[in-house]
Amino acid sequence: MNFSIAEENYIKAIWRLQQSDSNVTTNELSAELQTKPASVTDMLKRLKEKKILNYEPYYGVKLNTDGKKIALGIIRRHRLWEYFLVEKLKFEWDAVHVIAEELEHVSSPELIERLDHFLGFPKADPHGDPIPDSSGRMETTRHISLHQLKEQQPAVVSGVNDQSSGLPEILRQKKISIGTKVEIKQRFLFDGSLEIKIRNQPLITLSEQLAKNIFVTPL
Amino acid sequence: MNFSIAEENYIKAIWRLQQSDSNVTTNELSAELQTKPASVTDMLKRLKEKKILNYEPYYGVKLNTDGKKIALGIIRRHRLWEYFLVEKLKFEWDAVHVIAEELEHVSSPELIERLDHFLGFPKADPHGDPIPDSSGRMETTRHISLHQLKEQQPAVVSGVNDQSSGLPEILRQKKISIGTKVEIKQRFLFDGSLEIKIRNQPLITLSEQLAKNIFVTPL
DNA sequence: TTATTTTTTTAGATTTGTCTAAATTATAAT
DNA sequence: ATTATAATTTAGACAAATCTAAAAAAATAA
Ligand SMILES: [Mn+2]
Ligand SMILES: [Mn+2]
Ligand SMILES: [Mn+2]
Ligand SMILES: [Mn+2]
Numbered sequence: 081m082n083f084s085i086a087e088e089n090y091i092k093a094i095w096r097l098q099q100s101d102s103n104v105t106t107n108e109l110s111a112e113l114q115t116k117p118a119s120v121t122d123m124l125k126r127l128k129e130k131k132i133l134n135y136e137p138y139y140g141v142k143l144n145t146d147g148k149k150i151a152l153g154i155i156r157r158h159r160l161w162e163y164f165l166v167e168k169l170k171f172e173w174d175a176v177h178v179i180a181e182e183l184e185h186v187s188s189p190e191l192i193e194r195l196d197h198f199l200g201f202p203k204a205d206p207h208g209d210p211i212p213d214s215s216g217r218m219e220t221t222r223h224i225s226l227h228q229l230k231e232q233q234p235a236v237v238s239g240v241n242d243q244s245s246g247l248p249e250i251l252r253q254k255k256i257s258i259g260t261k262v263e264i265k266q267r268f269l270f271d272g273s274l275e276i277k278i279r280n281q282p283l284i285t286l287s288e289q290l291a292k293n294i295f296v297t298p299l
Numbered sequence: 300m301n302f303s304i305a306e307e308n309y310i311k312a313i314w315r316l317q318q319s320d321s322n323v324t325t326n327e328l329s330a331e332l333q334t335k336p337a338s339v340t341d342m343l344k345r346l347k348e349k350k351i352l353n354y355e356p357y358y359g360v361k362l363n364t365d366g367k368k369i370a371l372g373i374i375r376r377h378r379l380w381e382y383f384l385v386e387k388l389k390f391e392w393d394a395v396h397v398i399a400e401e402l403e404h405v406s407s408p409e410l411i412e413r414l415d416h417f418l419g420f421p422k423a424d425p426h427g428d429p430i431p432d433s434s435g436r437m438e439t440t441r442h443i444s445l446h447q448l449k450e451q452q453p454a455v456v457s458g459v460n461d462q463s464s465g466l467p468e469i470l471r472q473k474k475i476s477i478g479t480k481v482e483i484k485q486r487f488l489f490d491g492s493l494e495i496k497i498r499n500q501p502l503i504t505l506s507e508q509l510a511k512n513i514f515v516t517p518l
Numbered sequence: 519t520t521a522t523t524t525t526t527t528t529a530g531a532t533t534t535g536t537c538t539a540a541a542t543t544a545t546a547a548t
Numbered sequence: 549a550t551t552a553t554a555a556t557t558t559a560g561a562c563a564a565a566t567c568t569a570a571a572a573a574a575a576t577a578a
Contacts, residue, residue, distance in 0.1 A: 084564075084565090086564080086565060086566090105525080105526090106525075106526055106527085107524090107525065107526080115565090115566075115567090116566080116567060116568080117525075117526060117527085118526085118527075118528080118566085118567070118568080118569095119565070119566055119567070120526090121526065121527055121528085122527095122564095122565075122566080123564095123565080123566095126564085126565090137526075137527070137573090138525080138526060138527080138572095138573060138574065139574095165410075168417055169410070169413040169414060169417055170413065171409075171413065175409075178407075179405070179407045179410050182405045182406065182407070183402075183405055186398070186401045186402055186405075187401065188397075188398045188401070190390075190394075191384070191388070191398050194388040194389065194390065195388060197388075198387055198388050303534075303535090305534080305535060305536090324555080324556090325555070325556055325557085326554095326555065326556080334535090334536075334537090335536080335537060335538080336555075336556060336557085337536085337537070337538080337539095337556085337557075337558080338535070338536055338537070339556090340556065340557055340558085341534095341535075341536080341557095342535075342536095345534085345535090356543090356556075356557070357542095357543060357544065357555080357556060357557080358544095
């Protein structure tokens with residue numbers, strides 16, 4: 081089956097929301113996609129027709145097996161393009177999400193397989209998010225935000241928020257990137273800021289805002 | 300101003316038809332775009348509203364200065380992507396046109412400038428068609444089809460039809476590619492076939508059909 | 519349990535891009 | 549100069565994707 085750009089954006093949004101909350105509501109989707117709830121209802125009815133999700137009026141929606149596979153195909157395209165934009169075209173990684181939102185809808189399977197090969201079959205995109213393989217399999221990363229990390233618990237930076245602009249600049253200055261080993265030494269309740277220890281570096285301070293945009297995997 | 304995918308496809312089609320025939324008709328466009336003449340009329344009225352072309356009901360259409368600039372932007376994107384697909388992803392050049400038809404509509408100027416840089420500022424796409432620069436300037440190639448070339452007139456292959464599938468295979472077998480020096484030794488009126496001389500090679504035979512899909516610049 | 523608030527759906531309208539069938543205009547033929 | 553043919557436009561319809569305003573249902577509070 082073939083999906084329009086609008087349909088693909090809905091499918092991807094449902095998939096994303098479904099990760100944290102298995103049942104996705106109309107209002108959640110409307111917020112995620114910047115549309116009105118009435119438009120969401122219309123689209124859900126159309127996608128139900130196409131048999132890729134279970135939609136129960138008033139009770140929310142959930143992608144079925146086919147729907148999930150389609151979503152992972154779109155996510156694969158999105159993340160491969162993001163990797164291309166950063167690794168080959170030398171974009172900063174806070175600029176690529178918007179462009180990949182468009183590129184992900186180019187629908188040639190052969191294009192994506194060749195792109196994957198050209199890029200050397202990357203496992204993760206520039207934000208640390210795993211790239212599904214051509215059959216839709218993807219490693220489930222179990223990472224939490226640095227803000228949620230316990231004190232004195234060593235962890236490695238495994239991801240960053242893909243939407244926030246200006247993040248690369250501040251992380252470069254703080255000498256933090258994906259793969260950096262970190263540990264929270266002190267947390268201030270006053271403003272949520274953190275004192276962080278990085279190997280061979282003096283203690284550095286991170287704001288709550290910043291810590292919420294960095295994701296880590298505890299060791 | 301911003302243009303939809305449908306609008307961009309019309310603009311590009313008008314530009315192409317306008318090259319051989321300054322005044323473009325509704326039926327020509329309808330054939331080129333595989334739509335009905337009535338749909339063309341509707342779109343021409345919309346594009347006239349946007350002031351990128353001169354459209355006189357019953358008398359055809361012509362892009363104005365703004366329209367031509369927009370067209371060249373789309374053509375630039377199309378041809379840069381084609382170059383990328385062949386040079387980097389190793390597609391055969393008969394497969395790339397369809398994919399570039401989609402990629403050309405991704406609308407980030409920064410993306411295209413970086414892609415151009417990444418590719419080393421190529422001057423022509425895989426079919427020998429010139430790539431406009433970022434301000435829309437493009438060398439005007441004056442090439443004719445090999446079928447139209449005069450006998451005994453040396454010429455160099457400067458382009459191939461970008462739409463015909465199977466062309467790379469036969470040209471590889473005949474040892475013809477862009478840059479090859481050719482000369483027609485004999486033309487058979489019976490079937491329009493040609494006897495061609497290529498440097499250091501025995502005479503080869505080309506069908507009329509094939510000769511019409513190869514473009515040359517007389518020396 | 520009833521009333522209030524919030525969420526969601528329905529009804530009806532709009533824009534874009536397409537179509538078919540009919541009417542109109544231009545062009546070619548007699 | 550009519551008439552016939554071909555090209556083009558208009559009229560009216562439709563699907564996709566969106567919206568606003570109103571109605572309905574569900575969740576929450578009193
Ligand atoms: Mn998108
Ligand atoms: Mn990403
Ligand atoms: Mn196109
Ligand atoms: Mn081309």
